[in-house]
Amino acid sequence: QVQLVESGGGLVQAGDSLRLSCAASGRTFSWYTLGWFRQAPGKEREFVAAIRWSISSTYYGDSVKGRFTISRDNAQDIMYLQMNSLKPEDTAVYYCAAKSDSGNYYRWDLFDYWGQGTQVTVSS
Numbered sequence: 094q095v096q097l098v099e100s101g102g103g104l105v106q107a108g109d110s111l112r113l114s115c116a117a118s119g120r121t122f123s124w125y126t127l128g129w130f131r132q133a134p135g136k137e138r139e140f141v142a143a144i145r146w147s148i149s150s151t152y153y154g155d156s157v158k159g160r161f162t163i164s165r166d167n168a169q170d171i172m173y174l175q176m177n178s179l180k181p182e183d184t185a186v187y188y189c190a191a192k193s194d195s196g197n198y199y200r201w202d203l204f205d206y207w208g209q210g211t212q213v214t215v216s217s
Contacts, residue, residue, distance in 0.1 A: 094119050095117065095118070095119040095120050095191055095205070095206040096117070096118045096119050096206075097115055097116070097117055097189050097190070097191060097206055097207060097208035098115070098116045098208055098209070099113060099114065099115050099187065099188065099189050099208040099209065099210060099211040100113070100114050100116075100211060101113040101114050101211060102187060102211030102212045102213045103212075103213070103214070104214045104216065105179055105213075105214070105215055105216070106179075106215070106216050106217075107179060107180055107181055107215055107216065107217050108178060108179065109179050109215070110175070110176060110177045110178075110179065111176045111179060111213060112173055112174065112175050112176065113129070113173065113174040113176065113187055113189075113211060113213070114171055114172070114173055115127070115129075115171065115172040115173075115174075115189030115208060116169075116170065116171050117170045117171070117172065117189075117191065118170060122146045122170060122191070124146070124147060124193060124194075124195075125145075125146045125191050125192065125193055126143055126144070126145050126146070126191070126192050126193075126194065126195050126198050127143065127144055127146060127165070127172050127189065127190065127191045128140070128141070128142065128143035128144070128189070128190050128191075128192075128198055128201075128204060129141040129142045129143070129163065129172075129174045129187060129188070129189055129190075130187070130188045130190060130201045130204075131183075131185035131186065131187045131188070131213075132185055132186050132188070133184060133185040133186075136185075138188075138201045139154065139156070139185075140154045140198075140199040140200075140201065141153070141154050141157055141161065141174070141187070142154065142157065142161055142162075142163035142174060143163065143198035143199070144163045144164070144165055144172065145195050145198075146165060146167075149164075149165065151163050151164075152198055152199070154199070156182075157176075157183075160176065160177050160178045160179075161174060161175065161176050161177070162174070162175040162177075163175075172189060174187070176213070179213075179215045180215060181215045181216065181217045182215075183213060183215050184213060184214050184215050185212075185213060186210040186211065186212050186213075187210065187211050187212075187213050188207055188208055188209075188210045189207070189208045190204035190205075190206060190207050190208070191204060191205065191206040192204045192205050192206070193205065
């Protein structure tokens with residue numbers, strides 16, 4: 094069983110930075126894809142970023158490309174999302190997720206394991 098625990102959310106102003114963490118346990122993640130998704134009130138869950146654990150290939154949603162960076166610490170099984178130049182439209186609950194293959198990383202419905210979510214609020 095995989096456990097994912099997010100942390101690092103909070104209230105910031107537009108233009109600020111924030112780093113989210115996702116501590117993963119319960120499996121060897123070398124063949125996994127881990128991702129970040131977000132969901133704002135009244136909106137569908139949106140792909141933010143994903144990383145293939147073994148080769149560190151990274152993927153980003155169009156709305157965050159160039160501002161957010163996904164990374165991982167192999168030794169501690171922690172995934173990060175560094176968020177820079179935050180905008181009010183980035184306000185959402187951010188979830189980390191994991192699945193045991195590498196395809197369709199942008200589809201939240203194909204991820205098997207989820208964290209509880211962490212709130213990010215960006216004020217204008």
